[in-house]
Amino acid sequence: MKINTTRFGELEVEKKDIITFKDGLLGFEKLTQFFIVDPGDQTLILWIQSVDDASTAFPIIEPKIFKPDYSVKLLPAELTSLSLENLTDASIYTILTIPQTVTEMSANLKAPIVINNKTKIARQIVLQDSKLEVRCQMYTDLKRYIVAYTSDDSVRTNVELTKQDTVTDTENSAPTGANQELNSEV
The missing domain is CATH 2.30.290.10 (BH3618-like)
Structure with missing residues (x-):
């Protein structure tokens, strides 16, 4: 319908x-x-x-x-x-x-x-x-979850990363899509 x-x-x-x-x-x-x-x-x-x-x-x-x-x-x-x-x-x-x-x-x-x-x-x-x-x-907690979720490919793909594949500097990665709005407010 x-x-x-x-x-x-x-x-x-x-x-x-x-x-x-x-x-x-x-x-x-x-x-x-x-x-x-x-x-x-x-x-x-x-x-x-x-x-x-x-x-x-x-x-x-x-x-x-x-x-x-x-x-x-x-x-x-x-x-x-x-x-x-x-x-x-x-x-x-x-x-x-x-x-x-x-x-x-x-x-x-x-x-x-x-x-x-x-x-x-x-x-x-x-x-x-x-x-x-x-x-x-709950804004800060939601933002923290979204950043962690979108920064960690193993969460989305169920693939475990080796130590050398792990990104350790998530603070410097550029936000994408709707994250830009959430990230720009803090």
Whole structure:
């Protein structure tokens, strides 16, 4: 099916890729159908685009990328509402806030989006953990991950480097693509 979007133009989306939020997203309860858009850049930021409203899309990211120790603990009723027995069959995303000053980017760790990968049923769930932040400053951690990931070919190609092949001066290598924007802000 073809879906018009304000941000990405007209996109071809398979029915199997439509994600259903029975309760919508917080503040957008009337919008219940979304799909994920990968803009294909190196920022690792995806977008969750509304099917119902061409102008509604939210930047999202997997929190494990910038916060490896992040974990989601759901109540049994929350797992049931997603038709999940455990989180192994789910994808977890956090919604980002990206202000004009990109270095002030933050992630909502308190209310992640949980998607059942098999059924495509999803919910934004407010977690009970009081230590989780609604505006977790994560720009520096994301930048560090992107620079490390794009600087190390063995990560992308699953090839182990010998000592003489290892690049030791990643600070002097020129950034490429979307990294230029992230690198230029710090």
